[in-house]
Amino acid sequence: MITVKELTKKYARNTAVDNISFEVRKGQIVGFLGPNGAGKTTTMRVLTCFLPPTSGSAAVAGFDVLEQPLEVKRRIGYLPESPPLYPEMATTEYLTFVGQLKGLSGADLRKRVDAVCDRCAIADVKTKLLGRLSKGYRQRVGLAQAIIHNPAVLILDEPTAGLDPKQINETRELIRKLGGDHTIILSTHILSEVEQTCEQAIIINKGKLVATDSVHNLQNRARGAESVLVEVAGRNGAVDSATVQQRLAQISGVTVVHIKEKRDSRAIFEVETRKGGLVRGDLARAVVESGWDLNELRPAARSLEEVFLQLVGDESQAGGAAASGQKQ
């Protein structure tokens, strides 16, 4: 549905997007992930024909953004970072105008306005002026505006930014529901959002593609090892973390022991083990037998967040060698 090939976008002084390529299949929800200033918005603006690419190409539903922009625009619903609302217009008035811009008219248009009002839960503010709406409502009117013409592709730039937790959940739910019949790209710098809503993630950093893979694969992408968190407390008030670290490191199967956190009477260690090395029993025994208390022993869950930080970190250390996730 969306094909981006060697896309580069340069501004006067910097390169916002540097030679990225990816593809999105029909009906997928893709999370576009990266720290602020990574080039997410720029890429989305190229896809919506707002900005032309410097080099490379982007195509939506087989239409090139430079050659047939009108065809691309007809198939795209776009929610920019700040919803493009006219504060002096009422909700239905605004949605009617956007619907007309997208080529709807007559009874069809009225039906769509009602439908998106219901779908985005803004039916209760239909006659209110947009300038008077709360941030959550404004965002939802923005979303309604993007789906008014039932576009094949939805491009949402930080759809949950600035919403309260309840609204965030509602918006994510809405996006998940839209996923069936629309292809969706949503950008975010919140990782849990991708974990919850998306099937596929595209991670970019400093304009370069860092990884594209399914969210499931990314979560499973560990460092080829397992790690366990161990919290140890001294029985008489204090614990000598260096001694504990030494003791834990002696256990067979353990590769590295990091001190993660240290307070007066207890310390948390991250123990990395070789893959398949079942050392939790040994760890527990070693701690107890040395006369310390074992407060907690749990596997360190590798969240998308850690994978992300690792990828983004590697990227900046390696000086820009793009590692594609497809390899794994």
Next chain:
Amino acid sequence: MRNVWIILRNELRRYFVSPVAYVLLTGFGAFFALVFWNALGFFVNRGMEMQLSGQSFPISVNEEIIRPMLSTAGFVGLFAIPLITMRLFAEEKRSGTIELLATSPVRDAEIIIGKWLAAMTVYGSILLFPALDFAFLFRYGSPDWKPIVIGYIGLMLQAGALLAIGTFISTLSRNQIIAAFVTFVACLSLWILDWPAGYETATWARVLSYMSVRVHFESFTKGVLDSKDAIYYVTLIFLGLFFTSRSMESLRWRS
């Protein structure tokens, strides 16, 4: 064409739900009433003087009232036009709604023409006030209507040119006050380009004078429709709108 109409209607709605249009209409309505009242005062006074001195030259309502009113209306445009065009693009750029327009299946030209026509309509509605004043002249006298129609054509052509320039300037800034002020200076400069011709007969002065919007307006106030003047204004409209479309395009390349 349909898209031009959609943009035009939306612009007009936004002019008329915001106070902008009403403030302009009220202000200029009162101003034209004042001008008309004065012109009428002079006219009546002059007529009585002539009768007293025994002269029987008929004095013309067209010459004494309508023509100065049309000239004044043209001059007043200098102040109204920046206020009308300042928001056209500057506001959309600031609020981000330009992204909605630019990513909708609508051509740049349709957006520009729609907005320009909306500005023309607002200016045209200001011109209804002198028309209302002229209606009184028809009620109590019988002025010649042709110069009025031609004068109005001239006013709309002149305003069209200046509004096109204002539309272009509005794409250059996201600050409405800057857009308004630069438009004002630009319109005023075009207005006074004929001044050097008053003391200088060199070619450059004549060229400058030819480029002045005021010089071309004069024939219209006399009730003469000169194609040379009409072409001048149409060219200016075309240039202004063309620069607007270039500017919108460059917005995309630079932003």
